[in-house]
Amino acid sequence: MENKPTKDPVCGMELEPKEVKATAVYKGKTYNFCEFGCKAKFDGDPEKYTKTSGTNTVHSSKKDNGSKKTGCCSR
Numbered sequence: 001m002e003n004k005p006t007k008d009p010v011c012g013m014e015l016e017p018k019e020v021k022a023t024a025v026y027k028g029k030t031y032n033f034c035e036f037g038c039k040a041k042f043d044g045d046p047e048k049y050t051k052t053s054g055t056n057t058v059h060s061s062k063k064d065n066g067s068k069k070t071g072c073c074s075r
């Protein structure tokens with residue numbers, strides 16, 4: 001196993017391996033959580049948290065790379 005950071009699928013937090021407080025295995029995949037509460041939520045509705053691949057969940061809090069639309073026609 002690589003020791004790459006993993007993502008808590010419930011709260012979306014990125015976790016270093018040493019920060020992982022709980023893990024769950026779902027459909028053969030291991031999921032890591034920052035606290036037991038997140039694991040409990042995951043256990044309650046694993047489908048909900050495994051469907052999102054983590055890119056479309058953030059709507060309003062990240063506007064840093066909003067310069068995507070400029071530049072396509074300026075070359």
Ligand SMILES: [Zn+2]
Binds near residue numbers: 008012013
């Ligand atoms: Zn969490």
